[in-house]
Amino acid sequence: MSTDMHGFERDTLSAVIDSKRVWAVHVVANALLLLAFFYWIRIPEESGWEFALTFLGGLAIAFGTACLHCATFDYFSLASDRRFVGSLRRSISRVPAFLLWTIIFGGVLWMIGELWGYDEQAGGYARHLLPLFARKATTPRSMFSAAHWLVWFLYFFVWPILFLPVGAQVATKNVRGFLSAAALRPIRKWRFWMTYLVCFVVGAYVPFYLAWMVPRKPSPLSDQQWSMVFRLGFGYLLMVTAWVILCGAIMRASGGSEPVVLQAVPEPIPAPPSA
Numbered sequence: 001m002s003t004d005m006h007g008f009e010r011d012t013l014s015a016v017i018d019s020k021r022v023w024a025v026h027v028v029a030n031a032l033l034l035l036a037f038f039y040w041i042r043i044p045e046e047s048g049w050e051f052a053l054t055f056l057g058g059l060a061i062a063f064g065t066a067c068l069h070c071a072t073f074d075y076f077s078l079a080s081d082r083r084f085v086g087s088l089r090r091s092i093s094r095v096p097a098f099l100l101w102t103i104i105f106g107g108v109l110w111m112i113g114e115l116w117g118y119d120e121q122a123g124g125y126a127r128h129l130l131p132l133f134a135r136k137a138t139t140p141r142s143m144f145s146a147a148h149w150l151v152w153f154l155y156f157f158v159w160p161i162l163f164l165p166v167g168a169q170v171a172t173k174n175v176r177g178f179l180s181a182a183a184l185r186p187i188r189k190w191r192f193w194m195t196y197l198v199c200f201v202v203g204a205y206v207p208f209y210l211a212w213m214v215p216r217k218p219s220p221l222s223d224q225q226w227s228m229v230f231r232l233g234f235g236y237l238l239m240v241t242a243w244v245i246l247c248g249a250i251m252r253a254s255g256g257s258e259p260v261v262l263q264a265v266p267e268p269i270p271a272p273p274s275a
Contacts, residue, residue, distance in 0.1 A: 008191050012249045015076060019244070022075060022084050026240045029068050036061050062099065067091050070098045072244065073171035076251040094174045101170045101178070105163050112159060115151045123147035156204075161196055162187060168250045186253035195249045203242025207235030 045051045070091040123143035165186045169177030186192040210231040
């Protein structure tokens, strides 16, 4: 497999198409994890055993989620034996480091999201920093909008593209993945940025649009319910498919775990026949 982005999209799609069982595992496992999370948040905490059940249930859900996605990165690495069961077995010892990466990723994402509450102040301050001729040509509303979309770009593109490859390396190299130089390779490849854009549109924007779609014409309640089930189900399949493709793309753009290269032992040169 070439690591210089030659045939990058073809290699990624080929790897995903050949991994239909992994896709099916994600469809079933993520649905079960979401269902478990739904019932977990409904557990009351009125007694000690209920609090213990909440604590242990939360740990189990977090461990199962981390193990599933950690194994997916390991499965798509270049050194993988393409056995998902083996990837799951190897991922168990890497789950603590992967959970640490998840906390860092989610914490920074939360802090970036908090900036949306200050986009108007930031836009107004940035407008005052402009030269006088540029300030006159720029309305406050346009600066507010620019600040809002800048935070949006940081939240949905810059931080995930910067830190998702780090998580992939942690999933394959444990704690050493935090300092792996392979995590920097996808950032320098514009084709990976385009792949991420396509996965974002297919796996995030389209499902969001389907979930919030409002019927334009009056229809019976049963038809609306079936429409909602179809839209949510189709959106869920798109999310899972886009995520599996993105996992494969990250591992190929970063080179994954370097495969072991076996060097051939040279054959001994026969001695010339004695006279």
